[in-house]
Amino acid sequence: MGGAPGEGRRKTRALLTIPLRPSLHVSLSASPVSVSSPRQLLELPPEESLPLGPLLGDTAVIQGDTALITRPWSPARRPEVDGIRKALQDLGLRIVEMGDENATLDGTDVLFTGREFFVGLSKWTNHRGAEIVADTFRDFAVSTVPVSSPSHLRGLCGMGGPRTVVAGSSEAAQKAVRAMAVLTDHPYASLTLPDDAAADCLFLRPGLPGVPPFLLHRGGGDLPNSQEALQKLSDVTLVPVSCSELEKAGAGLSSLCLVLSTRPHS
DSSP: OOOOGGGGGGOOEEEEESSOSSOEEEEETTEEEEEOSSOEEEEEOOOTTOTTTTOGGGSEEEETTEEEEOOOSSGGGTTHHHHHHHHHHHTTOEEEEOOOTTOOOOGGGEEEOSSEEEEEESSSOOHHHHHHHHHHOTTSEEEEEEOOSSSOGGGTEEEEETTEEEEESSHHHHHHHHHHHHHOSSOOEEEEESOGGGGOOEEEOOOSTTOOOEEEEEOTTTOGGGHHHHTTOTTSEEEEEOOTTGGGGTOOGGGGEEEEOSOOOO
């Protein structure tokens, strides 16, 4: 998936699925990282008519064997979900559509902690979109969090471990974390990072004996000021990656892939 900087629009899109083969060479935004973990990378071809197509994290919300196909706020981005829908159907997931034309939802406004969902109410996601998340994933509590910045919720905070919320140091990020603390019934530790973008990380738990969880995060080449704070996350293996090239298109780490916790059909 590497290439020259000018080839950013031709980036393949990635679906990470678990559990599968024992090792994987992951590449996110031309930054290859060897990850010793049972994951499989499924690449989707680029669609040149969809310049923001690589940001496939906005196109679906996935938990277990259910995939909620989103309805992006921007009408120009709504055709992006078509290819994702087919890919997820081919993997055997149960597909749920957002049929309400008044609803908007970007997937990177949704944070799943492993226990509950938080949905950011932002420029891109409205209350009706959050209600559909709640209707789709009825086994989990779903709470709404106002996002007071030109960012998605996942651009402000994320999961740095099974019980740790990481957040940027901006007032918008801290406000979101305070709101989450009031809304939840679960005790989470919190870690503040100097950069909001550093909190946009991917906590991945293989669920297999002897295989520790790990955290994909923006590395020192992207966000050097946050690396020391990330070292405090002692219960995960830190895996630095770079997405500086696609950041120009508004890409955070969570927007560059969809993570599935189910085995795709052979």
